[in-house]
Amino acid sequence: MVRIAGADRYEVSAAISASIAYPRLPVPVAYVVSGEAFPDALSASAVAGTLGGPVLLVTKSTIPDAIRAELTRIKPRKIIVLGGANSIDASVEAQLGAYSSSVNRIAGADRYEVSALASAGVFEVAPTGPGVDTLFLASGESYPDALSGAPATAATREGALPGPLLLTRRGDLPAVVEAEIRRLRPERIIILGGANTISDEVLAKLRTIQPAAFRIGGTDRYDTSIAISSFVGQSDTIYVTSGQNFPDALSGGPAGIIGRSPVFLTSPNAIPASLATYLSRPENKPKRIIILGGPSSVSPAVEAGFAAYLAP
Known part of the structure; x- marks a missing residue:
């Protein structure tokens, strides 16, 4: 059992990156x-993991010390700032130049355009080849x-091209995302x-683009996370994080993604009943559980409870 925590969301972000077994530096x-809003980070997770790099959090106007230290350690060949100047100041973008010779920003009119642009910058499809x-x-x-x-995006079928995680509104599919x-x-x-999260009207629209469109859902967010895990496959390691607070x-x-x-x-x-049932099955017991966030995100009692589900 491992907990990755810090004094704030920025220290947690740096600590998570430090815990990743990158193939090379x-x-x-x-x-x-x-680190003050979630949409751009959601779009970044799949593309960063696909390319073998982290998602690091900053404030609008500063690079926290923990993030500076992690950038110094990992020496990224390039840094991509995701989001406009209302999210991250140009001054922060300029300061990031101290940690990489290539710093670029992907911004758009809204979170949906940023999502589409982030995908377009990573996932290449030949005009006449497979999608x-x-x-x-x-x-x-x-x-x-x-x-x-995000981890499900790595579970590509053998020989196929990986794909992204894109964002949509509940009631309609943004034009940039459709494109x-x-x-x-x-x-x-x-x-x-x-x-209730993404409407049946959006699903119907998607089926006009690709008939093989369907949804994975559950009775709540905890149930849904279990259903999503089926696309990641079995792993000796699982991550656990708060379903009621996004920063950690x-x-x-x-x-x-990197660890599959x-x-x-x-x-x-409290450990959700559906997750307790899932982890109690012998074939689902992990050898290692990594909790993301401090005791206010996942209590010590819950941490102790998860220990019961570790494989011997």
Whole structure:
């Protein structure tokens, strides 16, 4: 049992990156996003993990010391700032030049355009070749389903092209996201979450683009995270994070992708019954559980409770 914690969300972000077994240093890329809002980080998780780099959090106007130290350690070949100047000041972008010779910003009119642009910068599809294998779609208005969804993007079927996690509104598919989906020509589209999160109208629209479009949902966010884990596959290691607070989990997506490990959501003060049932099955017992966040995110009692589900 391991807990990755820190004095604040920025220290947790740096500590999660420090825990990742990167294939080599320097890392190819680091995505830098706001730690004060979740949408840009949700878009960054899948692309960062696919490229083998972390998602690191900053404030609007400063680079926290813990993030500076981690950037110095990993020496990213390039840094991508995700989000506009309202999220991260130009002064922060300039300061990031001290840690990489290549610093670029991806910004858009809103979180949906940023999501599409982040995907377009990573996932290449030849005009006459096959499209990506699986494209995941999550809410841009609610964070829980996307927190668990990022590691699923690594579970590409053999020989197929990986795909992104894109954001959508609940009631309609943004035009920029639709255009990116059409460019990627996915073999299947998977909506993360129930109809209260992403409507059946959006699902119907997706089926006009790709008939093999369906949703993964559950009775709640905890149930949904278990359902999503089936696309990640079995792993000796699992990540657990709060389903009621996003900051500590924002950097966890790349860790899950690189480690091919699922991210499960828990209540801060109790292990959800559905997750307890899932982990109690012998075939699902992990050898290692990594909790993301401090005791206010996942209580010591819950940490102790998870120990009972470790494989012998």
